[in-house]
Each structure stands twice: as C-alpha cells, then as structure tokens.
Amino acid sequence: MKQAEDHDGSSAQGRKTRLTEFRVRPYRASDLDALHQLDQICFLPGVSYSRAEIARYLRRPDAKSWVVEATGEPAGETAGFVIVSCGRRQQGHIITLDVAPSWRRRAVGSMLMDTAEKWIAQHGGTAVFLETAEDNLTAQAFYLRRGYARLGRIEDYYGRGEAAWLMGKRLGE
Numbered sequence: 001m002k003q004a005e006d007h008d009g010s011s012a013q014g015r016k017t018r019l020t021e022f023r024v025r026p027y028r029a030s031d032l033d034a035l036h037q038l039d040q041i042c043f044l045p046g047v048s049y050s051r052a053e054i055a056r057y058l059r060r061p062d063a064k065s066w067v068v069e070a071t072g073e074p075a076g077e078t079a080g081f082v083i084v085s086c087g088r089r090q091q092g093h094i095i096t097l098d099v100a101p102s103w104r105r106r107a108v109g110s111m112l113m114d115t116a117e118k119w120i121a122q123h124g125g126t127a128v129f130l131e132t133a134e135d136n137l138t139a140q141a142f143y144l145r146r147g148y149a150r151l152g153r154i155e156d157y158y159g160r161g162e163a164a165w166l167m168g169k170r171l172g173e
C-alpha cells in the first residue's frame with residue numbers, strides 16, 4: 001500500500017452534517033473515475049495509483065472492491081473505497097484503503113475493513129496483510145486499533161527512500 005497525503009480529516013471545516021448516513025456496496029465500473037480522483041487526494045503524487053493501475057487491480061480475478069457512499073446530504077458522494085485480494089495462499093492483502101478527508105473519523109474506514117475482512121474469511125483467508133508508509137501514523141493507529149501488528153520494516157518500499165511497515169493480523173482470533 002501507499003504513502004498517504006497529509007490531511008487532517010478531523011478539522012471543523014471538514015465536518016459534514018450529522019444527518020449523513022453511509023452504505024457499503026460493491027464496486028461498479030462507473031465508480032472508476034471517482035476512485036481514481038479520491039486516490040489522488042489521499043496519496044502523494046508519484047505514490048497514488050494511476051487510473052490504469054486501479055483498473056488493473058480491479059480486474060484481478062482474486063480481487064474485490066467496495067465503495068462507501070454517503071446516502072444522506074449530500075447524497076451519492078463517494079466517501080471511501082477499499083480494494084482487497086485473497087489469493088491461493090489464503091492470505092488477504094489490502095491493496096488500497098482510501099477515505100475522503102472530509103469524511104474521516106466517521107467509521108467509513110472501519111466499515112470498509114469490516115467488509116473486506118469478512119470477505120477474506122469467507123474465501124478461506126486466515127490472515128490479512130498490508131503495507132503502510134512509516135510516517136503514516138494515522139493509518140498505523142487505525143490498523144493497530146483493529147488488532148493489526150507491525151510485522152517488519154521494509155526499507156525503501158516506495159523506491160523514493162521511504163520505508164514502510166508490513167502489518168498484519170490473523171482472522172478469527
């Protein structure tokens with residue numbers, strides 16, 4: 001996974017109306033542009049995925065993606081998405097997890113990870129892994145809270161000198 005753009009999703013300016021509700025639904029082909037735009041916002045240039053890269057991940061037969069949509073006011077806005085894979089080795093991998101800055105700390109990321117982990121378990125996966133930039137303390141706090149552990153440091157993971165943490169957790173514990 002990638003190194004994140006530095007947004008403070010908890011700022012007062014970024015707060016949306018409390019009337020908003022969310023729904024998680026599977027990815028649809030018409031989401032691609034919105035997902036690409038959100039990834040550009042969430043991650044630094046050169047680290048965020050191109051439209052073609054996102055499309056390639058979404059076409060993988062072992063991958064699945066869900067989108068969280070705001071269903072209140074404003075309706076239909078893409079609040080976040082996740083792309084996950086679960087291959088033959090029965091290990092899930094979080095390819096990317098993106099929540100729009102103005103929708104953070106509203107449990108959108110948690111909803112997406114709950115859905116992804118459930119799908120991995122249903123596909124026989126016994127563990128989930130991901131990589132997150134060493135300086136992405138927000139993501140590390142989020143994953144630690146979900147029971148993930150830092151498993152190892154990967155030097156120069158992004159090819160620009162920055163290290164990443166491999167994080168993971170066993171499912172069903």
Ligand SMILES: CC(C)(COP(=O)(O)OP(=O)(O)OC[C@H]1O[C@@H](n2cnc3c(N)ncnc32)[C@H](O)[C@@H]1OP(=O)(O)O)[C@@H](O)C(=O)NCCC(=O)NCCS
Nearest residue numbers: 004098099104105106107108109110132138139141142145
């Ligand atoms: C990391 C990310 C996905 C979290 O999404 P989110 O919808 O804001 O997360 P949630 O609201 O579900 O947070 C669940 C818990 O995680 C922890 N957490 C989330 N953001 C946090 C932050 N900025 N600081 C400390 N803890 C945080 C908290 O324990 C939080 O519970 P609380 O709000 O009740 O305190 C989001 O910040 C994001 O998209 N960041 C940019 C992209 C990125 O880094 N993706 C992951 C790359 S590996």
